[in-house]
Amino acid sequence: MSTDGGNKKEPLYYGDYLQIGKLLDAQHLESSKIGATAHDEMLFIIVHQAYELWFKQILWEMDAVKRLFSGPVMEEKALGKGVAHLERIVEIQRLFSTQIDILETMTPLDFLDFRDALFPASGFQSAQWRLIENTFGLRPQDRYQYNKTKYSARLSASDRDRVEEVEQSESIFDLVQEWLERTPFIRLGDFDFWSEYGNAVDVMLGHDRTLIDGNPLLSDQEKIDQLENLKKTTDHFAALFDVDAYAKLIADGSHRLSHRALKAALLIHLYRDEPILHTPFRFLKSLVDMDENFSAWRYRHALMVARMIGTKIGTGGSSGHEYLLRAAEHNKVFSDLTNLSTFFIPRSVLPALPANIARQMGFRFSPDDSDS
Numbered sequence: 001m002s003t004d005g006g007n008k009k010e011p012l013y014y015g016d017y018l019q020i021g022k023l024l025d026a027q028h029l030e031s032s033k034i035g036a037t038a039h040d041e042m043l044f045i046i047v048h049q050a051y052e053l054w055f056k057q058i059l060w061e062m063d064a065v066k067r068l069f070s071g072p073v074m075e076e077k078a079l080g081k082g083v084a085h086l087e088r089i090v091e092i093q094r095l096f097s098t099q100i101d102i103l104e105t106m107t108p109l110d111f112l113d114f115r116d117a118l119f120p121a122s123g124f125q126s127a128q129w130r131l132i133e134n135t136f137g138l139r140p141q142d143r144y145q146y147n148k149t150k151y152s153a154r155l156s157a158s159d160r161d162r163v164e165e166v167e168q169s170e171s172i173f174d175l176v177q178e179w180l181e182r183t184p185f186i187r188l189g190d191f192d193f194w195s196e197y198g199n200a201v202d203v204m205l206g207h208d209r210t211l212i213d214g215n216p217l218l219s220d221q222e223k224i225d226q227l228e229n230l231k232k233t234t235d236h237f238a239a240l241f242d243v244d245a246y247a248k249l250i251a252d253g254s255h256r257l258s259h260r261a262l263k264a265a266l267l268i269h270l271y272r273d274e275p276i277l278h279t280p281f282r283f284l285k286s287l288v289d290m291d292e293n294f295s296a297w298r299y300r301h302a303l304m305v306a307r308m309i310g311t312k313i314g315t316g317g318s319s320g321h322e323y324l325l326r327a328a329e330h331n332k333v334f335s336d337l338t339n340l341s342t343f344f345i346p347r348s349v350l351p352a353l354p355a356n357i358a359r360q361m362g363f364r365f366s367p368d369d370s371d372s
């Protein structure tokens with residue numbers, strides 16, 4: 001018996017469901033339009049389209065993560081889902097460099113057969129790429145700018161509106177920061193994690209100093225140099241314990257994550273062997289993986305561009321390879337999490353958590369649970 005009120009649905013046909021007709025009718029070679037079909041332009045188009053499809057999937061996963069984090073309460077189960085979304089993105093990113101390998105079967109001379117026909121179009125105008133950057137949390141001030149041109153300047157008006165709207169809305173970075181700020185994990189009852197951790201840091205730095213002082217292989221000058229480096233590390237740690245000093249690091253751009261969020265992230269990493277902290281740890285680790293994979297793709301793309309066009313300018317009007325290399329260095333979102341290892345201390349000096357504290361770490365947390 002029919003369950004659809006008598007309306008019999010046509011059997012689904014593969015080609016209709018996937019709109020294969022539309023998909024396969026979307027490769028129109030510019031070189032053919034001027035009567036000089038360049039064989040490799042088909043590959044160029046298909047590789048770009050494949051990227052754009054994967055960009056769409058990445059945005060789909062990112063939006064799901066944003067929804068999970070938007071509520072006032074984050075359940076452990078939801079965090080597990082968040083990890084799954086991020087890990088999927090990380091797997092997709094692995095495809096990115098392989099696709100460049102395929103594109104590099106096209107030689108620079110083959111590319112020149114149709115490059116002029118592309119002006120002024122460029123990957124610069126990939127609206128989905130900009131949406132990914134903004135959804136992840138890349139701020140305008142963190143971008144490397146070419147010729148003081150805003151990254152969105154080359155987009156069509158409708159793409160620019162979409163991209164700038166996302167630039168203004170809460171990013172994954174913002175939501176993760178808020179979540180970290182409200183985790184109750186930094187409230188550990190009578191156990192003063194922060195001062196215990198400070199003592200452990202002193203022990204570790206004292207140990208490093210003894211190693212330098214007692215190293216018979218170092219000349220006097222080398223010892224002075226190494227002690228100077230150790231002082232820099234000590235100063236960096238000191239800023240971690242001094243809210244005002246840390247605020248200066250945020251103001252000068254060397255840190256972005258709030259002090260409170262950084263402390264929570266540090267605690268999650270240091271005590272990640274506690275089962276309850278394992279999912280938060282995997283979540284933070286996936287964010288670092290993603291940031292690193294985006295950078296790796298940027299470098300790989302820049303290398304390919306050097307190989308394809310040398311030092312020529314890009315079709316989008318930038319300095320080409322040089323611009324892309326600088327963007328790879330600058331355009332990062334979760335550097336604070338990547339660099340968190342600066343503040344790690346060996347497990348051997350890590351203060352042990354009292355058993356009752358470990359039990360107090362519930363699976364559910366909300367803003368109401370947080371410290372005032």
Ligand code: HEM
Pocket residue numbers: 047048051052103111121122123124125126129301304305308309313314315316317318319320321323324327
């Ligand atoms: C022969 C292959 C390629 C060449 C020579 C090339 C060249 C360039 C150049 C020179 C730029 C800088 C902007 C400009 O002045 O045009 C750029 C940007 C960009 N390209 Fe490519 N590209 C190639 C393939 C790809 C592919 C397959 C993708 C995948 C979608 C891609 C995505 C992008 C993106 C997203 C940007 C903006 C990067 C940013 O501003 O941070 N490119 N490309």
